[in-house]
Amino acid sequence: MLRSMYSGVSGMKGFQVKLDVIGNNIANVNTIGFKSGRVMFSDILSQTISGVTAPEEGVSGGVNAKQVGLGVNISSIDTVHTAGSAMSTNEPTDLRINGDGFFVLSAGDGAELVLSRAGNFRIDANRQLVNGDGLFVLDVGEAPIVIDEEITGFSISQDGMIIGVTADGPVEVAQIGVARVVNPAGLEKLGGNLYRMTVNANPDGEIEILAPNDPETGTGGIIAGQLEMSNVDLTSEFTEMIVAQRGFQANSRIITTSDEVLQEVVNLKR
Numbered sequence: 001m002l003r004s005m006y007s008g009v010s011g012m013k014g015f016q017v018k019l020d021v022i023g024n025n026i027a028n029v030n031t032i033g034f035k036s037g038r039v040m041f042s043d044i045l046s047q048t049i050s051g052v053t054a055p056e057e058g059v060s061g062g063v064n065a066k067q068v069g070l071g072v073n074i075s076s077i078d079t080v081h082t083a084g085s086a087m088s089t090n091e092p093t094d095l096r097i098n099g100d101g102f103f104v105l106s107a108g109d110g111a112e113l114v115l116s117r118a119g120n121f122r123i124d125a126n127r128q129l130v131n132g133d134g135l136f137v138l139d140v141g142e143a144p145i146v147i148d149e150e151i152t153g154f155s156i157s158q159d160g161m162i163i164g165v166t167a168d169g170p171v172e173v174a175q176i177g178v179a180r181v182v183n184p185a186g187l188e189k190l191g192g193n194l195y196r197m198t199v200n201a202n203p204d205g206e207i208e209i210l211a212p213n214d215p216e217t218g219t220g221g222i223i224a225g226q227l228e229m230s231n232v233d234l235t236s237e238f239t240e241m242i243v244a245q246r247g248f249q250a251n252s253r254i255i256t257t258s259d260e261v262l263q264e265v266v267n268l269k270r
Contacts, residue, residue, distance in 0.1 A: 008254030010071030033118030099220020
């Protein structure tokens with residue numbers, strides 16, 4: 001069979017995956033804390049028809065190898081962790097990390113720690129700080145944050161400290177913790193704006209909860225009353241969609257042409 005046909009098939013599969021990723025990016029253009037993805041391609045191992053010949057001075061020149069490529073492969077699907085734009089909500093429990101770091105969440109004692117950039121938090125009936133799915137927001141001591149009943153109001157500073165207002169004056173309630181990730185692209189997406197730590201994101205897959213707005217650890221500050229929007233750029237996504245569509249069409253033309261050539265070969269017997 002013709003090598004070009006299988007090269008065309010690999011190209012169509014690759015561009016189909018690229019269209020899938022672009023479609024997911026566009027669908028999440030308004031998702032809080034969403035990070036867009038991108039597809040990177042690499043060529044498949046080439047078939048060597050003839051090898052390299054070394055030159056001999058004054059006798060013969062060198063000859064390059066003759067190789068035929070066998071198609072394209074998906075080398076990686078990266079998550080782009082650039083910062084999204086800020087959206088002001090004026091809700092005191094809406095938080096945005098201005099810089100590096102992730103909020104640390106948990107479903108309860110002994111549950112797995114997960115990370116998120118989505119800061120649309122709220123206070124539940126038990127006066128606990130939770131996200132939209134009821135996961136606890138953890139402080140620097142890896143404990144759920146609870147607002148005591150005697151606190152009538154509170155504010156959140158850039159270092160994550162929750163300052164409560166009581167009849168006796170202001171008190172420090174808790175300090176919201178953040179986790180710094182060496183390789184954010186190595187995190188595993190879980191859905192629900194959540195990420196799971198992996199051994200390629202941090203050494204040994206460990207999560208260390210740090211204080212926000214710390215120059216020594218490089219954590220970003222927390223901005224109350226704002227949310228981080230998706231970092232999807234629609235202009236770029238629609239441009240990439242056109243490229244992927246034309247690439248898919250061109251590879252389908254390769255298959256059609258290869259089929260016509262095979263038909264001519266079959267007709268030689270007539």
